[in-house]
Amino acid sequence: MTTTYETFLDYANRADPYPLFPQLRRTPVARQPDGSYVVSTYREIVALLHDPRVSSDLRNLPEIANIRIAPDDAAPQLPPEFIRRDPPDHDRLRAMVMKHFGPPGAPGRVAGMESRMREIITELIDGLAGRSRIDVVDDFAYPLPVTVICEMLGVPRPDEPLFHKWSQIAVETNDPTTGTIVERNRRRFETLAKLGQYLDGLADAHQREPGDDLLSALVTDGEMARPDVLSTAALLLIAGHETTVNLIANGMLTLLRHPHVLERLRQDPGYAVNVVEELLRYEPPIHMPGPRRTALADIEIAGTTIPQGSVIVLVLASGNRDPARFADPDRFDPDRRDNQHLGFGGGIHYCFGAPLARLETRLALTELTRRLVEPRLVADPPPYRHTPNLRGPLHLLLDIDGIRSAHSASTQ
Amino acid sequence: MRVVVDLTKCQGYGQCVFAAPDVFRMPHHETLMYELDPDETKRDQVLRAAAACPVRALLLDEEITERQEKASAGNPDIGRIVIVGASLAGLRAAATLRREGYAGALTLIGDEPGEPYDRPPLSKQVLSGQIAAADTMLPRRDELDAEWIRGVAAVGLDLAARQVRLADGRAVGYDRLLIATGVRARPWPDPQEAALDGVSVLRSRQDAAELRRRLASGPRVLVIGGGFTGSEIASVCRELDLPVTVAERGPAPLVGALGGVVGRIAADMQRENGVDLRCGVTVTALEGDRDGRLRRARLSDGSVLDVDLAVAALGAVRNVEWLDGSGLAAGAWGVGCDAGCRAFDVNGIVCDDVFVAGDVARFPHPVYGYQFLTLEHWGNAVSQAHVAAHNMISPSGRLRPHLSLPVFWSAQFGVNIKSVGVPTFADEVAIVQGSVEERRFVAVYGHRGRITAAVTFDEAMWLDFYRDLIERAAPFPPDFAMVGRSAPPRAVPAEIPARIPAIHDATVVVTGHNPDERRATLVSAGAK
Ligand SMILES: Cc1cc2nc3c(=O)[nH]c(=O)nc-3n(C[C@H](O)[C@H](O)[C@H](O)COP(=O)(O)OP(=O)(O)OC[C@H]3O[C@@H](n4cnc5c(N)ncnc54)[C@H](O)[C@@H]3O)c2cc1C
Ligand code: HEM
Ligand code: SF4
Numbered sequence: 001m002t003t004t005y006e007t008f009l010d011y012a013n014r015a016d017p018y019p020l021f022p023q024l025r026r027t028p029v030a031r032q033p034d035g036s037y038v039v040s041t042y043r044e045i046v047a048l049l050h051d052p053r054v055s056s057d058l059r060n061l062p063e064i065a066n067i068r069i070a071p072d073d074a075a076p077q078l079p080p081e082f083i084r085r086d087p088p089d090h091d092r093l094r095a096m097v098m099k100h101f102g103p104p105g106a107p108g109r110v111a112g113m114e115s116r117m118r119e120i121i122t123e124l125i126d127g128l129a130g131r132s133r134i135d136v137v138d139d140f141a142y143p144l145p146v147t148v149i150c151e152m153l154g155v156p157r158p159d160e161p162l163f164h165k166w167s168q169i170a171v172e173t174n175d176p177t178t179g180t181i182v183e184r185n186r187r188r189f190e191t192l193a194k195l196g197q198y199l200d201g202l203a204d205a206h207q208r209e210p211g212d213d214l215l216s217a218l219v220t221d222g223e224m225a226r227p228d229v230l231s232t233a234a235l236l237l238i239a240g241h242e243t244t245v246n247l248i249a250n251g252m253l254t255l256l257r258h259p260h261v262l263e264r265l266r267q268d269p270g271y272a273v274n275v276v277e278e279l280l281r282y283e284p285p286i287h288m289p290g291p292r293r294t295a296l297a298d299i300e301i302a303g304t305t306i307p308q309g310s311v312i313v314l315v316l317a318s319g320n321r322d323p324a325r326f327a328d329p330d331r332f333d334p335d336r337r338d339n340q341h342l343g344f345g346g347g348i349h350y351c352f353g354a355p356l357a358r359l360e361t362r363l364a365l366t367e368l369t370r371r372l373v374e375p376r377l378v379a380d381p382p383p384y385r386h387t388p389n390l391r392g393p394l395h396l397l398l399d400i401d402g403i404r405s406a407h408s409a410s411t412q
Numbered sequence: 413m414r415v416v417v418d419l420t421k422c423q424g425y426g427q428c429v430f431a432a433p434d435v436f437r438m439p440h441h442e443t444l445m446y447e448l449d450p451d452e453t454k455r456d457q458v459l460r461a462a463a464a465c466p467v468r469a470l471l472l473d474e475e476i477t478e479r480q481e482k483a484s485a486g487n488p489d490i491g492r493i494v495i496v497g498a499s500l501a502g503l504r505a506a507a508t509l510r511r512e513g514y515a516g517a518l519t520l521i522g523d524e525p526g527e528p529y530d531r532p533p534l535s536k537q538v539l540s541g542q543i544a545a546a547d548t549m550l551p552r553r554d555e556l557d558a559e560w561i562r563g564v565a566a567v568g569l570d571l572a573a574r575q576v577r578l579a580d581g582r583a584v585g586y587d588r589l590l591i592a593t594g595v596r597a598r599p600w601p602d603p604q605e606a607a608l609d610g611v612s613v614l615r616s617r618q619d620a621a622e623l624r625r626r627l628a629s630g631p632r633v634l635v636i637g638g639g640f641t642g643s644e645i646a647s648v649c650r651e652l653d654l655p656v657t658v659a660e661r662g663p664a665p666l667v668g669a670l671g672g673v674v675g676r677i678a679a680d681m682q683r684e685n686g687v688d689l690r691c692g693v694t695v696t697a698l699e700g701d702r703d704g705r706l707r708r709a710r711l712s713d714g715s716v717l718d719v720d721l722a723v724a725a726l727g728a729v730r731n732v733e734w735l736d737g738s739g740l741a742a743g744a745w746g747v748g749c750d751a752g753c754r755a756f757d758v759n760g761i762v763c764d765d766v767f768v769a770g771d772v773a774r775f776p777h778p779v780y781g782y783q784f785l786t787l788e789h790w791g792n793a794v795s796q797a798h799v800a801a802h803n804m805i806s807p808s809g810r811l812r813p814h815l816s817l818p819v820f821w822s823a824q825f826g827v828n829i830k831s832v833g834v835p836t837f838a839d840e841v842a843i844v845q846g847s848v849e850e851r852r853f854v855a856v857y858g859h860r861g862r863i864t865a866a867v868t869f870d871e872a873m874w875l876d877f878y879r880d881l882i883e884r885a886a887p888f889p890p891d892f893a894m895v896g897r898s899a900p901p902r903a904v905p906a907e908i909p910a911r912i913p914a915i916h917d918a919t920v921v922v923t924g925h926n927p928d929e930r931r932a933t934l935v936s937a938g939a940k
Pocket of ligand 3: 424
């Protein structure tokens with residue numbers, strides 16, 4: 001018998017998984033045939049995000065800890081990135097990067113990137129001039145965050161095709177339908193090793209000639225061991241690649257499905273702040289983080305005991321639609337109060353890049369709605385990417401009647 | 413515009429700092445310092461910060477009264493509600509009344525001039541000079557549609573006539589009364605010494621402005637009392653690079669609230685930060701010069717300190733004198749009430765029309781063996797005010813109990829200290845996560861084998877987990893495997909000092925023989 005969770009993983013339901021969630025939530029903590037536990041209700045997800053008995057370090061499972069990638073492989077295996085580590089290492093590593101990215105060390109850094117982001121956005125939209133059909137994903141939602149993360153990290157943009165495929169493979173290894181957890185992690189280690197090898201060369205170059213980018217900061221301040229620098233850079237590169245693109249694309253799709261919201265945003269750019277938060281609830285780019293949490297002890301929750309050693313899967317997107325927490329949860333309503341969504345997770349692994357993603361998406365959606373003339377969906381639903389974890393359109397084709405000039409007034 | 417952060421909710425995600433770096437600052441791991449009254453040019457930033465906060469801890473002007481969803485929660489007998497004490501608890505109660513649909517007359521009586529303000533920043537951002545004392549106003553409540561009587565104290569209560577008497581001779585009638593008169597700083601006991609120029613306390617906005625003015629001139633400072641307020645003052649002194657001595661009667665700072673084990677950690681923190689900490693001593697005299705300026709302090713160990721400024725941080729005195737002779741069970745211990753916030757009269761019977769909330773309240777907490785607690789916590793004032801307001805306009809069958817576990821925070825020496833539960837209700841304590849050396853850890857308190865409290869130093873994200881354990885009466889010590897645990901936890905005595913509750917000072921005589929005549933009379937309401 002297929003469980004609701006397995007049905008949800010099925011690609012056939014990618015375009016609209018939401019009708020499955022009520023059934024999924026009927027068992028808030030549901031054991032799966034592979035022994036993992038799937039959590040789908042808001043309260044239980046929040047509790048587990050803050051539960052110190054939940055580890056994010058898969059090396060707790062001997063079969064993962066024992067993975068050694070082929071020694072003849074030229075690229076050395078990297079230590080797990082901090083998203084896959086527990087305190088105190090997690091906290092220490094995260095703080096070492098935060099020092100260069102946000103408070104207390106660099107509180108204004110992200111806000112300071114706004115003008116450069118605007119420049120990139122303007123360029124990308126200007127480039128659409130003369131077109132009557134565009135792909136929001138390829139023409140805009142992908143290149144924007146990639147350019148931003150590359151510039152921030154200090155990775156040459158022209159190298160992007162090189163690591164794009166590694167990034168995609170790494171993301172796919174989160175997808176439970178692509179093999180056992182051991183197979184997937186082995187693939188992940190191999191891919192990250194290759195990415196790490198590329199980044200190692202780059203790190204050397206930055207050490208010799210530092211710029212004002214994050215990689216330069218990490219190698220020159222010398223706090224973090226090189227293998228951790230490489231894991232961290234790989235994590236940021238992948239996270240910056242595969243998430244914001246979905247928020248922007250999901251955002252345009254949702255706005256086009258709710259023309260009154262789109263119109264209001266056109267009239268009032270300030271509305272974008274609430275639109276972005278509601279998108280993170282209603283169409284979150286990460287439906288569930290990759291299965292990397294395990295129980296360090298038996299955990300009793302919602303009438304179920306998750307036995308020690310079990311893999312735990314948190315379906316954030318389902319928690320976001322839990323009627324016990326959000327009134328009328330299937331309604332897209334940027335005016336919603338008290339929108340404590342789970343789009344960026346919670347607890348110590350709360351999204352590191354959230355401020356960046358929020359800023360990019362706010363500017364992106366404001367500009368797209370302001371400048372695209374009469375945008376219309378070509379296909380609804382659009383085709384989706386394969387993975388159920390990081391869910392978003394593969395392409396989002398729009399017909400438009402042209403673009404407004406970058407300097408035109410924000411209304412009409 | 414005005415903003416206040418509910419720091420009991422805040423978990424230190426820093427998203428507000430990213431969104432509004434000109435308004436919010438996070439100078440260390442998770443202590444949050446912010447402007448309460450940023451100018452209009454920062455409005456967009458603040459709105460973005462409010463939307464980005466993962467736990468929605470920011471309260472802004474316009475969000476105070478949510479849409480009045482229910483129409484007038486109709487109890488036709490309630491035409492006039494009076495709130496005495498127009499500070500945090502009073503204001504929050506008023507907002508809740510309106511939000512829950514109360515449409516009748518509402519009067520707030522407060523003896524302080526000006527609009528209500530937030531006190532926690534006084535010993536933090538204000539003393540350090542980041543914001544002015546005047547810029548601590550709580551978000552606006554104009555839409556409360558209330559009558560404000562400001563700068564006038566209530567001086568008496570007539571329960572039978574349902575009237576509050578004011579200092580200016582007026583009498584204000586009520587159908588429901590909320591008592592939210594809070595506490596004041598316990599003054600230095602010798603009035604002549606207390607009157608010296610350079611001897612002060614910290615409770616009000618004026619106190620803070622005055623202290624700030626003095627700190628700016630670079631004095632040598634003596635803080636008398638190593639509780640939370642005293643420790644925070646000492647912390648700001650060090651931040652300003654001023655020499656400061658803390659004289660604490662107990663064996664370490666914060667012992668009264670957190671016990672000896674965590675107190676010793678606080679002591680180390682003070683010394684590492686350059687505080688001249690002296691424990692096990694009392695200040696026996698404060699001496700001035702001919703002009704009445706403070707010059708010296710004498711300590712019980714015989715030492716003499718040259719100081720220019722002495723701050724008495726000796727705890728609080730409850731503002732209950734106005735209730736003398738009113739027939740309520742009010743005294744040095746506060747105003748007694750039930751878990752539904754209904755005041756007790758001297759006979760120990762609850763009144764249906766008088767309610768209590770905030771620092772002045774003394775209430776039984778079921779989780780703590782129904783013991784009566786007084787809490788001087790921001791979060792308690794807020795949650796108790798909500799419950800009191802709800803109950804004031806609800807029929808007796810729909811009363812809510814004030815059951816929320818106490819949550820407290822304090823920012824000192826760069827560390828955000830938070831607690832949930834009642835740490836003094838404990839016999840043992842164990843460090844269960846993190847590292848004491850790094851000043852990032854979780855201490856869990858236990859009483860007779862169950863968890864009763866948790867204290868975090870820069871680990872606020874875990875606090876809710878322990879709150880749930882307390883609510884489930886989980887066994888102590890928590891012995892399951894956890895992330896961030898360096899060694900198996902070892903339970904040690906918590907070293908909670910014995911305290912004689914002020915209620916022991918009450919002297920009551922009982923008169924009458926027939927069941928209908930027997931009455932209690934409060935003869936003495938305790939030492940003030
Ligand atoms: C310096 C300082 C720092 C603090 N820091 C923290 C902190 O970090 N964390 C935390 O949790 N809590 C902190 N607190 C405690 C917190 O501020 C209080 O718990 C909160 O203010 C309680 O609110 P309240 O409305 O019950 O009482 P109060 O704020 O004391 O208000 C009572 C009001 O009633 C008025 N009043 C008294 N008698 C009368 C009368 N007869 N007639 C009319 N009006 C009267 C008073 O003047 C006052 O305005 C701090 C307090 C201070 C002073
Ligand atoms: C809209 C875009 C984004 C979304 C929805 C998103 C979502 C998330 C979520 C849900 C988590 C928690 C994972 C977990 O708990 O298992 C997370 C973690 C993380 N994200 Fe994002 N993310 C986004 C953009 C970014 C960007 C742009 C970056 C890089 C700059 C980034 C870097 C990270 C990192 C490093 C972590 C791990 C944090 C930790 O373990 O402490 N994210 N993200
Ligand atoms: S929890 Fe909210 S208020 Fe606290 S630091 Fe984070 S964003 Fe700011």
